[in-house]
Amino acid sequence: xxxxxxxxxxxxxxxxxxxxxxxxxxxxxxxxxxxxxxxxxxxxxxxxxxxxxxxxxxxxxxxxxxxxxxxxxxxxxxxxxxxxxxxxxxxxxxxxxxxxxxxxxxxxxxxxxxxxxxxxxxxxxxxxxxxxxxxxxxxxxxxxxxxxxxxxxxxxxxxxxxxxxxxxxxxxxxxxxxxxxxxxxxxxxxxxxxxxxxxxxxxxxxxxxxxxxxxxxxxxxxxxxxxxxxxxxxxxxxxxxxxxxxxxxxxxxxxxxxxxxxxxxxxxxxxxxxxxxxxxxxxxxxxxxxxxxxxxxxxxxxxxxxxxxxxxxx
Numbered sequence: 001x002x003x004x005x006x007x008x009x010x011x012x013x014x015x016x017x018x019x020x021x022x023x024x025x026x027x028x029x030x031x032x033x034x035x036x037x038x039x040x041x042x043x044x045x046x047x048x049x050x051x052x053x054x055x056x057x058x059x060x061x062x063x064x065x066x067x068x069x070x071x072x073x074x075x076x077x078x079x080x081x082x083x084x085x086x087x088x089x090x091x092x093x094x095x096x097x098x099x100x101x102x103x104x105x106x107x108x109x110x111x112x113x114x115x116x117x118x119x120x121x122x123x124x125x126x127x128x129x130x131x132x133x134x135x136x137x138x139x140x141x142x143x144x145x146x147x148x149x150x151x152x153x154x155x156x157x158x159x160x161x162x163x164x165x166x167x168x169x170x171x172x173x174x175x176x177x178x179x180x181x182x183x184x185x186x187x188x189x190x191x192x193x194x195x196x197x198x199x200x201x202x203x204x205x206x207x208x209x210x211x212x213x214x215x216x217x218x219x220x221x222x223x224x225x226x227x228x229x230x231x232x233x234x235x236x237x238x239x240x241x242x243x244x245x246x247x248x249x250x251x252x253x254x255x256x257x258x259x260x261x262x263x264x265x266x267x268x269x270x271x272x273x274x275x276x277x278x279x280x281x282x283x284x285x286x287x288x289x290x291x292x293x294x295x296x297x298x299x300x301x302x303x304x305x306x307x308x309x310x311x312x313x314x
Contacts, residue, residue: 004040004043006047006049008030008040009040009043009044009047009049010044010049012026012030012037012040012041012044013040013041013044013045013049013050015029016037016041017050023037023038023041058080058081058083058092058096059080059081060078060079060080060081061079061080061081061301061304064077064079064301064304064305064308065077065078065079067308068289068297068304071289071311072289072290072294072297073292074289074294074295074296074297075271075295075296076295076296076297077296077297078096078100078296078297078298078299079297079299079300079301079304080092080093080096080298080299080300080301081300081301082300082301082302089277089300089302090277092300093275093277093298093299093300094118094121094122094125094277095125096298097122097125097203097273097275097298098122098123098125098126100273100296100298101122101126101201101203101273102126102127104201104271104273105131105134105161105201107200108134108200108201109133109134109135109198109200110134110135110137110195110198110199110200110201111134111135111136111137111157111199111200111201111202111203112136112137112138112139112195112196112199112201112202112261112269113136113137113138113139113153113154113157113202113203113204114138114139114140114204114240114241115140115142115143115153116153116204116205116207118205118275118277119153119203119204119205119275120153120156122203122275123153123156123157123160126157126160126161127160128160128161128162129160129161129162130161130162131161131162131163132162132163132164133163134158134161134163134164135163135164135165135166135195136154136157136158136161136163136164136165136166137154137165137166137168137192137195137196137199138152138153138154138165138166138167138168138192138260139168139196139202139240139260139261139266140168140172140240140241140258140259140260140261141168141169141170141171141172141173141258141259141260142168142170142171142172143171143172143173143215143218152167154166154167155167166191166192166195168192168259168260169188170183170189170259170260171259172241172258172259172260173222173226173241173254173257173258173259174257174259175221175222175225175226175257177256177257180256180257180258180259183259196261196262196265197265197268199265199268199269200269200270200271201269201270201271201272201273202266202269202271202272202273203272203273203274203275204239204240204272204273204274204275205274205275205276206237206238206239206274206276206281206284206285206288207237207238207239207284208236208237208238208281208284209232209233209235209237209238209243211238226254226257227243227251227254228253229253230251235251236283236284236286236287236288237281237283237284237285237287237288238284239274239288239291239293240261240263240266240293241258241260242254242255242258242263244287244288244291245287246283246286246287246290246310246314247287247290248287248288248289248290248291248292249291250263250291266293267292267293270295271295271296272293272294272295272296273295273296273297273298274288274293274294274296274297274298275298275299276297276298276299276303277299277300277303278303279300279302279303279306281303282303282306282307282309282310283310285299285303285307286307286310286311286314289307
């Protein structure tokens with residue numbers, strides 16, 4: 001089988017596993033014997049070109065789900081029982097979130113999101129569809145110190161559905177509120193803003209102050225000016241670009257410095273999914289839950305139990 005390249009092995013495997021051609025049909029297509037086609041399929045698996053996984057619905061902690069739904073007035077809560085390892089937890093959360101969110105996207109016309117590694121992983125796990133009636137909208141500008149990627153997240157999500165996309169080419173924060181006002185006067189902002197009031201669904205992850213502090217450029221040029229008069233340890237987390245404390249109170253002085261969707265428009269979106277898989281974000285999650293910005297939560301039982309303990313302690 002050394003005569004076939006990895007690309008040829010991938011093409012044969014694609015025809016067999018995804019296009020559902022039988023070995024006789026593939027043999028005729030590539031003018032190779034049935035024996036060689038069967039060997040090619042085996043080699044594609046052995047080389048890792050083909051990876052087969054069997055999806056099993058994760059167990060859900062229903063008692064915890066009911067507690068969260070009651071405590072925090074949530075529409076839906078998905079709390080998944082922890083697996084044996086962190087990697088298994090991460091894979092479980094991503095796979096489950098992708099399926100749940102995609103179910104909601106089926107009946108949506110306008111979907112909004114921000115940025116983040118977790119969101120990219122979830123989008124990667126979406127099944128490809130064709131939805132020309134769907135528009136994916138970037139809700140906020142980009143963090144100045146964000147690393148470059150080959151493809152913008154908004155475009156990546158839109159490509160999964162062969163849908164339209166609207167990017168937001170502006171910085172997330174501006175020291176001068178006047179710059180934000182000027183951006184709001186630009187035709188591209190006014191065009192995107194019309195979609196903010198049409199959003200059917202948004203999904204996001206939660207950040208922490210540590211995640212902002214990991215960007216040296218932000219710390220050198222923005223942090224002190226944007227967070228004047230407040231200690232960083234008073235802020236529990238960041239969601240939709242907005243810092244808040246553990247009681248769910250947003251840090252309002254930053255609002256004029258944010259480029260993108262307003263908090264009132266976010267709160268008007270009927271379905272607001274938040275996914276949390278980092279077990280050290282219990283403060284951030286508790287504050288976000290208390291803020292009222294979340295309607296649908298996906299997390300693990302370990303994280304949920306830590307949040308409940310923190311909530312009782314406070």
